[in-house]
Amino acid sequence: MEILLFGIIGVVVLFSVIALNALILVYMERKVSAWMQSRLGPNRVGPFGLFQTTADIVKLILKENIRNDQSDKVIYFLAPILAFVAPFAAFVTVPIANTIGIRDLDMGAVYIFALGSSVIFSIIWAGYGSNSRYALIGAMRSAAQMVSYEVPMITAVLGVFLIAGSLSMREIVTMQANQTWFIVYQPLGFILFLIAGTAEANRAPFDLPEAESELVAGFHTEYTGLKFAFFFLGEYAAMLVSCCLIVLLFLGGWLVPFVDNSIIPAWIHITVFMIKVYLMIFLMMWFRWTFPRMRVDHLMGFGWKVLLPLAFINLVATGAVVLILK
Amino acid sequence: MDSFMQYFMINPVFYIFAGIAVLLAIAMLTMDNPVYSAIFMVLTFFCISVIYITLEAEFIAAIQVLVYTGAIMVLFLFVIMLLNLGRESDLVERSGPMKYISILLAFGILLQIGFAAKVTFGIGEKGMYPIEQVRLVGNTETIASLLFSQYVYPFEIASVLLLLGMVGAIIISKKKQE
Numbered sequence: 347m348e349i350l351l352f353g354i355i356g357v358v359v360l361f362s363v364i365a366l367n368a369l370i371l372v373y374m375e376r377k378v379s380a381w382m383q384s385r386l387g388p389n390r391v392g393p394f395g396l397f398q399t400t401a402d403i404v405k406l407i408l409k410e411n412i413r414n415d416q417s418d419k420v421i422y423f424l425a426p427i428l429a430f431v432a433p434f435a436a437f438v439t440v441p442i443a444n445t446i447g448i449r450d451l452d453m454g455a456v457y458i459f460a461l462g463s464s465v466i467f468s469i470i471w472a473g474y475g476s477n478s479r480y481a482l483i484g485a486m487r488s489a490a491q492m493v494s495y496e497v498p499m500i501t502a503v504l505g506v507f508l509i510a511g512s513l514s515m516r517e518i519v520t521m522q523a524n525q526t527w528f529i530v531y532q533p534l535g536f537i538l539f540l541i542a543g544t545a546e547a548n549r550a551p552f553d554l555p556e557a558e559s560e561l562v563a564g565f566h567t568e569y570t571g572l573k574f575a576f577f578f579l580g581e582y583a584a585m586l587v588s589c590c591l592i593v594l595l596f597l598g599g600w601l602v603p604f605v606d607n608s609i610i611p612a613w614i615h616i617t618v619f620m621i622k623v624y625l626m627i628f629l630m631m632w633f634r635w636t637f638p639r640m641r642v643d644h645l646m647g648f649g650w651k652v653l654l655p656l657a658f659i660n661l662v663a664t665g666a667v668v669l670i671l672k
Numbered sequence: 673m674d675s676f677m678q679y680f681m682i683n684p685v686f687y688i689f690a691g692i693a694v695l696l697a698i699a700m701l702t703m704d705n706p707v708y709s710a711i712f713m714v715l716t717f718f719c720i721s722v723i724y725i726t727l728e729a730e731f732i733a734a735i736q737v738l739v740y741t742g743a744i745m746v747l748f749l750f751v752i753m754l755l756n757l758g759r760e761s762d763l764v765e766r767s768g769p770m771k772y773i774s775i776l777l778a779f780g781i782l783l784q785i786g787f788a789a790k791v792t793f794g795i796g797e798k799g800m801y802p803i804e805q806v807r808l809v810g811n812t813e814t815i816a817s818l819l820f821s822q823y824v825y826p827f828e829i830a831s832v833l834l835l836l837g838m839v840g841a842i843i844i845s846k847k848k849q850e
Contacts, residue, residue, distance in 0.1 A: 460734040460735070460737040467741065486749065
């Protein structure tokens with residue numbers, strides 16, 4: 347019974363955090379993009395335009411739910427749900443401070459990668475279910491991209507697991523408390539993971555699946571209203587997950603640098619973790635508004651011919667060093 | 673029936689998800705549209721990974737999802753690209769006599785499984801790696817140390833086989849271009 351209650355509370359808290367995060371991120375993205383392009387961004391609704399996103403969500407909910415007549419009803423309906431559920435479930439193993447997290451699994455990292463890879467299904471289902479050419483081409487591109495960028499992403503992060511000797515997120519951060527942040531040992535791994543993680547989250551410059559100039563809106567072309575909102579929510583949740591992963595694996599999680607962390611209260615740890623995560627999100631937004639979109643064949647070539655060999659070199663070198671030091 | 677209820681009460685999650693998995697597997701086999709079959713296959717694998725979680729084998733559960741999502745993804749793309757899904761009527765193909773023979777065979781296999789289950793149904797003896805021992809060192813470490821010591825040959829053979837398949841695919845695809 348207690349477990350059930352704990353689970354329900356966890357789900358409610360998690361859902362509010364993710365929804366709130368999406369609200370903040372939409373506002374942040376608009377302000378960042380405006381800033382990069384010398385514009386003002388939203389500034390009409392509420393102070394500094396803070397309620398613009400809320401207004402947009404109300405608009406999205408009130409919109410008519412249009413469905414393509416030829417679409418595959420079941421698949422079309424399931425796709426946005428999965429797009430949201432998978433990153434949502436990935437948060438279960440993300441600890442935000444030493445003792446605060448829903449559950450610390452023995453193989454937390456593998457769990458997160460497993461759920462991250464199942465996001466592809468929602469995109470493919472959306473593409474197939476919509477019965478629209480733009481959507482299908484977007485989905486096919488997306489599948490190719492995610493399958494090929496998953497390989498360098500996981501290979502790049504194996505170095506961290508080798509050093510930490512564990513797959514549990516909490517233990518990896520504890521190891522970083524005893525030594526230094528893993529970005530110091532794994533600079534190449536960090537860069538590779540950052541690039542591949544951006545590609546996995548389908549963010550620009552790797553947003554080929556929804557390249558507006560070529561594919562209208564890619565896999566979610568045929569989605570409107572609340573269903574579209576779910577894709578949106580899922581995408582921002584996925585972005586939050588990958589930024590949390592980067593922070594936990596490479597940037598010391600909730601650790602405060604140059605200080606003895608055992609005496610610091612939990613709320614400072616949480617704040618520090620949040621600051622780090624949002625800095626990483628800012629970095630991803632920065633990518634989006636400064637780099638032009640890659641061409642689709644360049645994208646695949648870059649993944650397989652540049653990132654993957656580098657990831658292998660990183661892995662072998664790390665393994666050798668770990669073996670020698672043992 | 674009494675004993676079944678007893679088992680059910682011990683581990684309800686297992687029986688619920690096992691039932692769903694069986695239903696999904698049947699649905700996978702009986703679908704006319706291969707895309708639906710692929711979807712039901714994914715869902716079946718998800719249910720099986722839940723069963724692994726109830727056994728506290730979280731590592732295998734995660735690997736199950738991680739490996740099969742990639743595999744089924746490829747299957748999915750094959751279905752969409754290689755089969756012409758434009759006309760539904762093309763997908764339905766049933767041959768008369770083969771159908772009855774297969775029903776007979778399936779019934780035989782089912783009977784065999786039933787007998788096997790009757791003999792071994794219930795909680796057996798503890799194996800070499802009971803959950804208490806696994807909990808001490810952790811899931812991942814138990815599997816890793818077994819894979820790289822006792823089962824290193826099967827492990828290596830499996831990886832060489834996979835490499836072989838990959839090299840073969842590359843050679844075949846390059847040959848056609850020339």
